Amino acid sequence: MAYIRKRNKRIFLIFLLPAMLVLFLTTIYPMLYAGYLSFRSYDLAKLFVPRVFVGWSNYGEILGSSEFLHALVTTFKLMAMTLSVQLVLGVGIALIVTQKLPGMPLARTLLMIPMMISPVIVGLVWLFLYFPELGYLNYFLSFLGFDSIPWITSTDWALWAIAIADIWQWTPFVMMGTAAALQSLSPEPYEAAMIDGNSRWDVFTRVTLPQLKPVLVSLMFLRAIDAFKIYDIIFVLTKGGPGDSTEVLSMFIYRQSFTFWRMGVGAAASFVSLVIIVVLITLFFKSLNRDQVS
């Protein structure tokens, strides 16, 4: 080992450098810049107001504003809605498509397609389905006895409309990760349980789920981190409305920065969301490391 690893230490560092440099310039630097902006009044709508240092006032403004807190709450609400459904549905579908029956590999493949579709296209096709008066979704649901639902025009339903589109796109992700984990489980505990005569439910809750737990935890963290990025679908479906019913953090930042041109406030909000994400990412890596140790 030693020769390759030791003699070339310097070359390895040279290999590593460009990536570190690029990532620093394209990620860390803009983040620091966002930090810098967040302490300025940077109001593009008021061209002649100097961009002065304003201390914590941008932070004070967003943390004191009900709009920002509302956006934060909405983000977590949407996260809770999508994650819980994706977890249950994803595991359920994984149990179906990992049965050793003809056609299952094809089904697994087909079900992965939604993940690879551009989120903006996902938004558009669900807009097509939800479209007031015309969309097919209410038509399909009428067969199941539902009344017409004002998906994107009602404050009660709009968040669900967004959640459903996200659930459609990302349940396959939980399915795929769970299926991979299920297929790598050792068959022996199952055979033992079968001989001992345990019920299926018992086997699932006491044998399968505990073994899946680390994978499910990882998958949920990745989804939670992604929930902070959700943007395109909302942009297409509701643009944060009706009212502010679907204004999540990313929409809030967008509107502050590009609708009201208050970039300082937008940057302050960005920074708050960065802090939350850092916490999530740290927890995710901790959970990964714990799995690797155990």
Add this chain to the structure above:
Amino acid sequence: MTRNLRQNILVYALLAVVLIVFMTPIYLIVSSSVKPSPIMFQKPPAFLFTPTFEHYHDLFAMRPFTKFIWNSLIVALGSTAFSLTIGSLAAYAISRIRHKRMNDVAFWILSMRMFPPIAVVVPYYIIFKSAGLLDTPLALIIVYSTANIPLTVWLMKGFFDEVPLALEEAAAVDGYGLLATFWYVTLPLAAPGLAVSAVFCFIFSWNEFLFALMLTGSEAQTATVAVMSFWSSDAVQWGRIMAGSFIILIPGVIFVLTCQRWLVRGLTMGSVK
């Protein structure tokens, strides 16, 4: 026996429901892109109709859409090439350096991919504006690399880890330096990883919308932004939207159908093997 049969029927019935729910939107994109406008929302939906290519025709008759696809291609290929070069070098280093902090470096690089893009859109906008890069493909190539480099590093590290060190030692004994060994021995053996990383980078860039919307105007606009522009509150041109959507989703579908076994590794960034 009968118990098994009943069970299997139940499994297939559930599968059918799942497939119908998950495939319907995709079916709608495909069918609506060739449906004549008058029957676009007809109920019950027409399953059998004479397909029309008028939407595709409209789409391409409008010259810029070809240009937007070109823009998407240039940006996606550019970012893929850039990220692959830089990312696989870094991945090789991380895979070969024995240092207790190397894990932290790898995690730091990976975490760069996890930050919400919206949080850096404002600084990007200002930085690119002052650099005169707004509305150029270069701006998007740079931005997309922030997501693509970490992905490449993480994926390629896994592939490099699997190349036996003995092969590199054999080359060292045979008279090759590190660069030649990397080029002739290690890289060819990690070629599947390069292919997978390339596809992920390409599709991410091809599909991206937020930055493309914020950082481009009429010149460097990409296909996703262009499709969105057919949506306006007064006259939604569903036929064109669906035709454009279909074109945009082709690379992703091809990827899923050809290399789905790598999807798990790519999407979960190695947390599920």
Add this chain to the structure above:
Amino acid sequence: MSAITLKNVIKKYGAVQVVHGVDLDIDEGEFVVLLGPSGCGKTTTLRMVAGLEDVSGGELSIGGQVVNNVAPKDRGVAMVFQNYALYPHMTVKKNMEFALRPLKLDKAEVDKRINDTAAILGLGELLERRPVQLSGGQRQRVAMGRAMVRTPDVFLFDEPLSNLDAKLRTQVRWEIGKLHQRLGTTVLYVTHDQVEAMTLADKVVIMRDGYVEQVGTPEEVYTAPQSTFVATFIGSPSMNMIEAKVVAERLEANGFSMPLPDRFQGKVTEGQAVTIGVRPIEIKRVAASSTGAMQANVEVTEYLGNEALLDLRVGPHELVAEVPADQRVEPGKVIHIALNEGAIHLFDTVSGRTLSE
């Protein structure tokens, strides 16, 4: 062809020392085998010679030149790795070409060398195949071919036969021996298999826990082991070891007694703790009445065709005897045995070193 010299060569991994000052002279054209149990530092030593591990202390020279800080590629060595390390993405021919490229030969010479080597090793048919399309024995031969085309000064082998089945192992072993006779290149060969060492080596180097226990020809290490470790490691079944004491010109052990053979006179002192070593083949069945006869219980009998192994109990001692098959007896019987006094070895129990010299 080059001579290799190791002077007090040491290897440390961090604070842990795994090779403790190895001294070794390998002559030009000599076939030297590093033999020892797993983990004793054979591979590490070989890799230091190859340049794949740094030397932590001492001096290593190849062809008279100190190479401690010379890169592997400049040492004129070729190595056959334990798992062959064939480049999986190249055909057999490409593998060999790749090994030749740094030599910058002209095309005709490259082709000639590859064809010659392929002919010697019988690889002609396989040149266009990839490693995955080869059997274990074929891969092994390609690995040797790849090392041979470079006409190195030194061949290094790390357990080259360990991945082959028993039959193939014998055959390839024989081929390696022939190749060495033909090419005359210096060889350093690592194995834990004593049969390989005994059949191939001009000189065997027996290692244990990072120390060299003994260096000698196969015959020397078999007939004149310098320590109890070498004595028990070489030979199959292992040499019997009996702990005894020197008492009044006799070797006395619990329930066991024999006169001290004349050749050890003056080499032992009264009351010294010694270990008697005797190979199974040197234990004979004798009549109960003959002098020196000892009574032994037969516990297990293993029939091997020509001969049989008897597991014997003499007082508290367990011994193995190898007797002609027709002299074997049922377990549970009592027989009489005698040791061939001319063939016993004597070791100092405390130091483990031989008393025969």
